[in-house]
Amino acid sequence: MTTTLSKADLRAAALARRDALSDEQRAAAAQAMAKRALPFEIAPGAVVSGYSPIRNEIDPTPLMRHLAGLGAKLALPVVLARGKSLAFRAWSPDDRLMLGALGIPEPSPAAAEVIPDIMLVPLAAFDRQGHRIGYGAGHYDFTLAHLRKAKVITAIGTAFAVQEIKAVPALPHDVALDYVLTEKKVFDFRS
DSSP states (O other): OOOOOOHHHHHHHHHHHHHTSOHHHHHHHHHHHHHHOOSSOOOTTOEEEOOOOOTTOOOOHHHHHHHHHTTOEEEEEEOOSTTSOOEEEEOOTTSOOEEOTTSOEEOOTTSOBOOOSEEEEEOSEEOTTSOEEOSSSOHHHHHHHHHTTTSOOEEEEEOOGGGBOSOOOOOTTOOOOSEEEOSSOEEEOOO
16 A cells, blocks of 8 residues: 655655755755856846745855846745735845745845746745645746736746655645756756
8 A cells, every 4th residue: 555645745855855864964964055056048137036045945046146147137026915826126236125925035026017027936845847845835837827917927936855755745726946946957848
């Protein structure tokens, strides 16, 4: 008899592995991910949204600084309301951030709203089919589904290698990623 673990169980196990990493391992992984950069050329002026790392997430800031050096415009997500699409505001690594509604650092409401071409997506766990487990609120699935009605957006999960799992029990509303970047490897899920 096989037992299937729930998303909550899989999330908890992957987060425990992520939380067990030392600060030195986290910093080295963020630098390794930035050094490898993206597995494709980005157009000058392309808008790349990252995120403010919380809960021991891999820090996308070194990668974002690298992409800005290649001509990308940067943005960070803003949570406006549960069940609504994330908004994205222009951001530069030297900009001061303010705490948003969920206690996550985000750009000032005065920053210009933009729609990303490339979204760096935090996650709790991922599999080799491009499925991810987030934190359960569905912000990124909803946002990708909503924004992709208007334009092509490349979704790139960012994670530590220890967050890979055998299989995510994906549901119809779950939006698959195009890539996942870890400190060790680039996974390309485009068919």
